[in-house]
Amino acid sequence: MESSPVWAQLWSLVPVVGNFDIHAWIRWFLTSKIITEIVIATERVLKSVGVKPPYPDEEHVGICIAATAATLFSYYVFFGNRHQRRRKRLQAELRAAQERVQLLEEKLVEAEVLGDDATSGRQVRIWMDGAFDMMHYGHMNAFRQGRALGTYLVVGVNSDKSITECKGPPVMNDAERLMAVEGCKFVDEVVTDVPYVMDAEYIAHIMDKYNIDFVVHGDDPCIVNGRDVYETAKAMGKYRSIPRTEGVSTTDIVGRMLLRSREHHSTRLGDDKSALPRLASGKGSAIGKDQGSAQIAVRSQFLTTSRMLRLFSAGVKAPPKGARVVYIDGAWDMFHAGHVAILKEARAFGDYLIAGVHGDDTVNARRGLNMPIMNLNERVLSVLGCAYVDDVLIDAPADVTREMVASLSICAVIQGTVNDNDWGDGGGGDGASTGSESASDEGDEGDAGGSGEEVALRRRRRKQVRDEYAVAKALNMYHRIGSPSCLTVKEIMGRIQKNQEAFEKKFAKKKKAEDEYYKGRYNMNAPPASAP
Numbered sequence: 001m002e003s004s005p006v007w008a009q010l011w012s013l014v015p016v017v018g019n020f021d022i023h024a025w026i027r028w029f030l031t032s033k034i035i036t037e038i039v040i041a042t043e044r045v046l047k048s049v050g051v052k053p054p055y056p057d058e059e060h061v062g063i064c065i066a067a068t069a070a071t072l073f074s075y076y077v078f079f080g081n082r083h084q085r086r087r088k089r090l091q092a093e094l095r096a097a098q099e100r101v102q103l104l105e106e107k108l109v110e111a112e113v114l115g116d117d118a119t120s121g122r123q124v125r126i127w128m129d130g131a132f133d134m135m136h137y138g139h140m141n142a143f144r145q146g147r148a149l150g151t152y153l154v155v156g157v158n159s160d161k162s163i164t165e166c167k168g169p170p171v172m173n174d175a176e177r178l179m180a181v182e183g184c185k186f187v188d189e190v191v192t193d194v195p196y197v198m199d200a201e202y203i204a205h206i207m208d209k210y211n212i213d214f215v216v217h218g219d220d221p222c223i224v225n226g227r228d229v230y231e232t233a234k235a236m237g238k239y240r241s242i243p244r245t246e247g248v249s250t251t252d253i254v255g256r257m258l259l260r261s262r263e264h265h266s267t268r269l270g271d272d273k274s275a276l277p278r279l280a281s282g283k284g285s286a287i288g289k290d291q292g293s294a295q296i297a298v299r300s301q302f303l304t305t306s307r308m309l310r311l312f313s314a315g316v317k318a319p320p321k322g323a324r325v326v327y328i329d330g331a332w333d334m335f336h337a338g339h340v341a342i343l344k345e346a347r348a349f350g351d352y353l354i355a356g357v358h359g360d361d362t363v364n365a366r367r368g369l370n371m372p373i374m375n376l377n378e379r380v381l382s383v384l385g386c387a388y389v390d391d392v393l394i395d396a397p398a399d400v401t402r403e404m405v406a407s408l409s410i411c412a413v414i415q416g417t418v419n420d421n422d423w424g425d426g427g428g429g430d431g432a433s434t435g436s437e438s439a440s441d442e443g444d445e446g447d448a449g450g451s452g453e454e455v456a457l458r459r460r461r462r463k464q465v466r467d468e469y470a471v472a473k474a475l476n477m478y479h480r481i482g483s484p485s486c487l488t489v490k491e492i493m494g495r496i497q498k499n500q501e502a503f504e505k506k507f508a509k510k511k512k513a514e515d516e517y518y519k520g521r522y523n524m525n526a527p528p529a530s531a532p
Helices: 005-013 022-030 033-048 058-114 137-148 160-167 174-182 200-209 231-235 250-258 306-312 337-347 360-367 376-384 402-407 432-439 452-464 470-474 489-498 500-521
Strands: 125-130 152-158 189-194 214-218 239-242 325-330 352-357 391-394 410-415 478-480
Touching: 022 058, 033 058, 125 137, 137 152, 137 214, 137 239, 137 306, 137 376, 152 174, 174 189, 174 337, 200 231, 250 489, 306 376, 325 337, 337 352, 337 410, 352 376, 376 391, 402 470, 489 500
Parallel strands: 125 152, 125 214, 152 189, 214 239, 325 352, 325 410, 352 391, 410 478
Antiparallel strands: none
């Protein structure tokens, strides 16, 4: 192969690099079979279209290939890289815009929660009071609505004595009810020993001492001994009403607990060949034929909407950069003062607390019978309403996994010591399969009832189940802390069952009053409209 003048000049510029002879490599490349085939094919095409010689030889083809490669490389360096930088810049701008939109949405939700006066600069102080016995998310939603009428919410908690005198002894004592109210994120201040019926003198006292603008209560009547509890506030023009949270009440929750039985939880067919309900939070049923055929709404009648979840999620933000994220999981069934206490302790372990709420099937598989009493949506709202929780992991996995730790940037996993496990012998051990209930002061109510062999079988199954916190322990982020409260679901249900007859009578009376309230509110007593 004879070198052309152009190729000879380029050839002289090519050095010998180390032991690698670039000249030899180029000679090999230009005399390779593929270059020869390209030259022959090119010559054949040119002849077919009438092009006269000379035709490109191996050197010309090599120069074309080298020029094309250099052009593509230059384009990538000077233009392709610029496109990549532009894409990265656009992606960063998109992320910033998404964060901005999220921030604006959070502000809109907060404005809806706080009300119009929140931005006016004037503090409007709201008073709400009640027994708040077995406090639930319906009470929390009332606090949210009440606070939305102003900017600062003061809640009065009735004393045990005044509640007992007016409607019988409460299930929870003063300290437990006080802790539950103080733990709600919508409450700014709590007042203790408030009388169940406030007279004119007491109303004037709280108006003056706490600088109250309005007294707020639900739109359902509150009559004691034929007297409107809020008649004094109404006469002063200081009363405001809010709609009650439909589908949940203490009466309804007590009814679910009264129905606690194997037959209810079973999926076997009854005498009427209809499937019996499986969960207390599941299908409806009835008990107490001797109680005037009072219907117990076992299935939650609460209609969970995305708006309600959004309102309860007001103020929820992503953990700040570098924050120490703490995780604690559990069933959080019958959300009570014991839960509030352990969540407060867990929050102190870091800067941001995520509470995992297990699904209904997970809880039921561990506890059996008709557990959980409250369904997943109800339990999520209850935990979201807690002042010490920054975010909630809905339908949390039973096991803490490495993927979960990495995704949520978890630094510490907390477990408490008080639980309802081993109900059969009253023990307080926390088997690996029920560790999450220990974290939330709860346990396995499935040990209640049944023969001794069945109880022993359930305990053996728990011991055989893997440790849900094995990963957290392996990563050295597991912490077992002493639970500040001994209150458990077992204890609450025990109090109900201890006075079951009295509660059944009270339930039947309250259920009748609630039915009348809904019938009147929605005009359900009116005859159906005739067809046109």
